[in-house]
Amino acid sequence: MRRTSLNEADCPIARALDAVGDWWSLLIVRDAMFGLRRFGEFQKSLGMAKNILTARLRGLVAAGILDAVPNGAHNDYVLTRKGRDLFTVLVALRQWGETHQFPEGACPVELLDRENRQPVGALELRAADGRRLSADDTMIRLRN
Amino acid sequence: MRRTSLNEADCPIARALDAVGDWWSLLIVRDAMFGLRRFGEFQKSLGMAKNILTARLRGLVAAGILDAVPNGAHNDYVLTRKGRDLFTVLVALRQWGETHQFPEGACPVELLDRENRQPVGALELRAADGRRLSADDTMIRLRN
Numbered sequence: 001m002r003r004t005s006l007n008e009a010d011c012p013i014a015r016a017l018d019a020v021g022d023w024w025s026l027l028i029v030r031d032a033m034f035g036l037r038r039f040g041e042f043q044k045s046l047g048m049a050k051n052i053l054t055a056r057l058r059g060l061v062a063a064g065i066l067d068a069v070p071n072g073a074h075n076d077y078v079l080t081r082k083g084r085d086l087f088t089v090l091v092a093l094r095q096w097g098e099t100h101q102f103p104e105g106a107c108p109v110e111l112l113d114r115e116n117r118q119p120v121g122a123l124e125l126r127a128a129d130g131r132r133l134s135a136d137d138t139m140i141r142l143r144n
Numbered sequence: 145m146r147r148t149s150l151n152e153a154d155c156p157i158a159r160a161l162d163a164v165g166d167w168w169s170l171l172i173v174r175d176a177m178f179g180l181r182r183f184g185e186f187q188k189s190l191g192m193a194k195n196i197l198t199a200r201l202r203g204l205v206a207a208g209i210l211d212a213v214p215n216g217a218h219n220d221y222v223l224t225r226k227g228r229d230l231f232t233v234l235v236a237l238r239q240w241g242e243t244h245q246f247p248e249g250a251c252p253v254e255l256l257d258r259e260n261r262q263p264v265g266a267l268e269l270r271a272a273d274g275r276r277l278s279a280d281d282t283m284i285r286l287r288n
Contacts, residue, residue, distance in 0.1 A: 010252045012241030013174055013234055019245060020237075021167035030157055033279050064244075082244045087279040088267050090157055092236040093164075097156030100208075100226045101163060107287075108154045113271040114283045121272060123232050126265040127257040135177050135231040139258045143251075 010142075019063040020086065024048060024056045026093070029065065029079070029086050037076040092123055154286075163207040164230065168192060168200045170237070173209065173223070173230050181220040236267055 020026050024046070031045050043053055057077055060066040065083035068075040091111065098107040111120050125133045164170050168190070175189050187197055201221055204210040209227035212219040235255065242251040255264050269277045 011174075012238045012245060012251050012253065014171060014241075015245035016237040016241030017167045017170060021170070023161045023165035026161060026165070027158060030155075084279060085240055085244060088269065089233070089236040089240055091269055092233040092267070093160040094156045096229055096233055097158075097160030100229060101156060101159035107156050109156065109284050109286055112283050112285055113275075113277060114281055115271070115275075117283075117285070118272045120277055120282060121270040123236070123267050123269055125232065125235055125267060127259070128262045128265060131257075131259075133257060133264055135228060137258055138264060139256050139261075140253050141256055141261070142253055 016089075019065065020089070022056075024052065025060060025065075026086070026090065028053075028056055028060060028077075029083060030090055032066065032077060032079045032083065033087065033090065037071075037078060038074065039077075042077070088123065091120075095122055160233075163209065164233070166200075168196065169204060169209075170230070170234065172197075172200055172204060172221075173227060174234055176210065176221060176223045176227065177231065177234065181215075181222060182218065183221075186221070232267065235264075239266055 020029065027046055028042055031042055036042055036045060039053065039057070042048070042057070043050060046053070048056075057066065057068075060083070061068050061077070063082075064080055065086070066077045067080055069078050070076075094111060098110075101107075112118060113120055125138075127133055127137075131137075164173065171190055172186055175186055180186055180189060183197065183201070186192070186201070187194060190197070192200075201210065201212075204227070205212050205221070207226075208224055209230070210221045211224055213222050214220075238255060242254075245251075256262060257264055269282075271277055271281075275281075
């Protein structure tokens with residue numbers, strides 16, 4: 001990437017991190033993608049203090065990432081389209097973590113294609129004509 | 145994604161977030177990809193308190209994401225291979241932020257292919273045979 005002068009508020013990475021830039025929020029989104037919906041399910045999965053979980057769920061609802069859907073006496077927390085679109089962010093973190101946060105071949109879980117139980121491909125950034133792009137092949141530009 | 149029981153320490157997403165799961169760390173990595181190297185450059189770009197920047201740089205060096213390279217009286221901070229590989233994570237955050245954290249078409253910066261100044265493609269997860277995969281098309285499995 002090549003730098004262009006910009007305000008932090010103009011940077012989509014900074015804005016994304018405003019919404020999901022803490023450990024717990026992305027793990028809640030991960031668990032919601034696994035199908036968890038109830039406060040108690042998240043609490044059990046993540047082992048978080050209840051007051052912190054309450055605050056994070058509220059933040060994710062305020063950010064439009066989760067919907068709070070009344071279900072009897074409680075709410076279910078369900079990913080919105082915006083929340084489901086974080087799948088790519090989670091896969092990028094997963095693939096980086098597999099490669100760099102475990103010894104080679106030692107990551108105990110793998111992400112598979114459900115249809116044939118084969119490993120998924122690596123996320124790749126491509127040009128319009130299909131060339132694979134690294135950071136050095138890209139630049140950012142201010143729109144007019 | 146389908147859930148499989150696992151310890152948090154076994155999850156590559158959780159491990160990735162251990163290393164980069166805070167707002168500042170990923171913005172430092174973003175700026176390093178833009179070519180920033182000096183403490184003062186990061187400090188000016190990010191407007192962070194010096195003690196927080198010091199702690200975050202130290203953490204990124206400890207995680208193997210930045211190398212501290214002596215340069216005269218100071219250190220340069222340079223991305224390692226592990227750090228450069230965060231490019232995909234940053235692009236995923238950027239593309240999500242562009243789509244969901246700005247009104248449509250209002251994101252003031254765009255990521256371009258340097259060769260022809262055309263917008264890059266969207267990151268997509270693909271199966272081995274090239275099918276595009278959404279979260280519902282995938283599952284995780286514990287390796288034996």
